Amino acid sequence: MNRRADCITGIVLWLGLAVAVPGFDLIHTNVFELASGETLANETWLGAGRITLNGEARDDVFLLAGADRTAPASSNGVITLAGDCRDDVWALADRVEIGGRAGGHVRAAARTVRVTGEIGKGALLMGSAVSLAPESHLAGTARLIGENLVAEGCVEGRLTLLGNKVTLSGSFSNDVRVTAQDVVVLPGTRIGGD
Numbered sequence: 001m002n003r004r005a006d007c008i009t010g011i012v013l014w015l016g017l018a019v020a021v022p023g024f025d026l027i028h029t030n031v032f033e034l035a036s037g038e039t040l041a042n043e044t045w046l047g048a049g050r051i052t053l054n055g056e057a058r059d060d061v062f063l064l065a066g067a068d069r070t071a072p073a074s075s076n077g078v079i080t081l082a083g084d085c086r087d088d089v090w091a092l093a094d095r096v097e098i099g100g101r102a103g104g105h106v107r108a109a110a111r112t113v114r115v116t117g118e119i120g121k122g123a124l125l126m127g128s129a130v131s132l133a134p135e136s137h138l139a140g141t142a143r144l145i146g147e148n149l150v151a152e153g154c155v156e157g158r159l160t161l162l163g164n165k166v167t168l169s170g171s172f173s174n175d176v177r178v179t180a181q182d183v184v185v186l187p188g189t190r191i192g193g194d
Helices: 003-021
Strands: 025-026 031-034 043-048 052-053 061-065 080-081 091-092 097-099 106-109 112-115 121-130 144-151 159-168 176-179 182-185
Touching: 031 043, 043 052, 052 061, 080 091, 097 106, 097 159
Parallel strands: 025 043, 031 052, 043 061, 052 080, 061 091, 080 097, 091 106, 097 112, 106 121, 112 121, 121 144, 144 159, 159 176, 159 182
Antiparallel strands: none
16 A cells, blocks of 8 residues: 555545444644634544634643645645643644643654744654644653654653664753663763663
8 A cells, every 4th residue: 555545545444433422523634723712612533734723722632733735845735733722632733733722631743843932731653753842841651652752841740752863961850761762862961861
């Protein structure tokens, strides 16, 4: 099977599961934008070429940003969370950007995952490049898996990094576990645990 067929199969299975779950909103469109001041009140399943959440999501959100060949490459397969997601976030895309606040757990898989905002509980972030920017704050346990991992933010729970190249330059209140071929710990890095 080729990559496109695998992607289509995954989307069909994802949408099939969504149909079996009562009490949720299912939205499928080319581009979805939740403006500042707008609200998603129910559990929401979104499928689009580009997803931008600037408003508030009060329940879990399941986000899939697939490739749209008619869209510009810079906005194709991109999920941007700049608003307030009060519960859990599940995201699958080419690029995931978390600049707002997620009150629950975040599980994201993409080629590039970048966190500049706040995550209230645990995080599982997977991608070729995964980064926690200096201004990021994660209150719970974080697991980063990928080729190139950069942790510059603040993590209050345990931090686990599994990658090829890992760079640490943040503030970590608990244990830090690293499995990598290349590990760089920059001056000023604080680790409160082991």
